[in-house]
Amino acid sequence: MRHSARIQVGPVQFRIGSDWRQPIAALETLYAGYPRDDARPADATVRLFAARPWRRWLRPSVHIGGDFVVPDALPLPLSMGLLAAEMGMNLQVALGWRRHLLLHASAVARDGRAVIMSGESGSGKSTLAALLGEGDWRLMGDEFTLVEPASGDALAFPRAVSLKNEAIAEMAARVDAARLGPLLAGTPKGDIRHLIPRADAIAAMHVPARPALILFPRFGGEAAIEPMGEGEAFVRLTEASTNYIALGEAGFAALTRLVRETPAFGITYPDSAAGMALVERLWAEAAR
């Protein structure tokens, strides 16, 4: 690979190689404030490569590769190289990580205790976490939360937040423009713009937090809270985990413990302000 970068997000050390300079430069800008340890071996490798050598110059299109490859992953145009890098990083972690139970969930923490929010794309879990992370909360991650099997603690994966569509303007109105990446318009996932987490969230990325609440947000509809039983939370989180099966009994033990020790709720909310208010309300009740 002609260009490469090392990036550390939470416990994961990435090595990213690219045939082009642009995606690496964009990553280096987004991750400039993250702790670095280039001597550490990489846990995951992402490669952004041209399909054929001449394609690097002629209508460049980025293929995503790495330790794990999804055969039908579409090549993206070079203008979306940063998105390709992000997708590659997600893929390597989702398919390759074995040290922790990996949940497709956002998380925020306060006083050493975490709120884990799991939901499908469009549930608003990312936006809620990003917004809370601008207030009294530490953003632990907008996409993945890791659970340490031995301790039951949640570990952060505070990658650059991937803001989508309406969330872009909502966040841009609140944060310094220097914390926003370039606008990637019209990607297969809509418009995307990355947000660099607050410096305190990045500095604390190795600090674990005790799970205190598990929320399953759903955007749209009147504000509502629905308590969820341990069994349903378990089923939903097995579906939200990318490596539950691969972890075997360690994953089973970690997840049964998590749902037993942590109250779970489904929340429905019509807008971000209502969603944040529901999180605060449940937090206040859980803290009692």
Add this chain to the structure above:
Amino acid sequence: MPDRAYRAAPADALRIETLGELTAIFDRRSMQTHLVIAPMPEILAAMGGDACGADAIAARLAGEFDLDGEGDVVAIVADRLAELAAMGLVAEA
């Protein structure tokens, strides 16, 4: 139909965790997770080390639980045993 006999899994094969109304069972042999509801966990608990049939298990359950009004308990237990066998959690003796 004669009462079919089943044998419980070896003692260390299953890890059983109650999660509210559901019970999660991890089978160390297949690495599979099974989610079951009553009376599956109760049937597994009532099976001893020996091969036994639905009538014997129904009798043990009747000793532990109030099964009045539960219908034909032996037939219910026989059906559940067949399902547990299909999941690999018990074996035909």
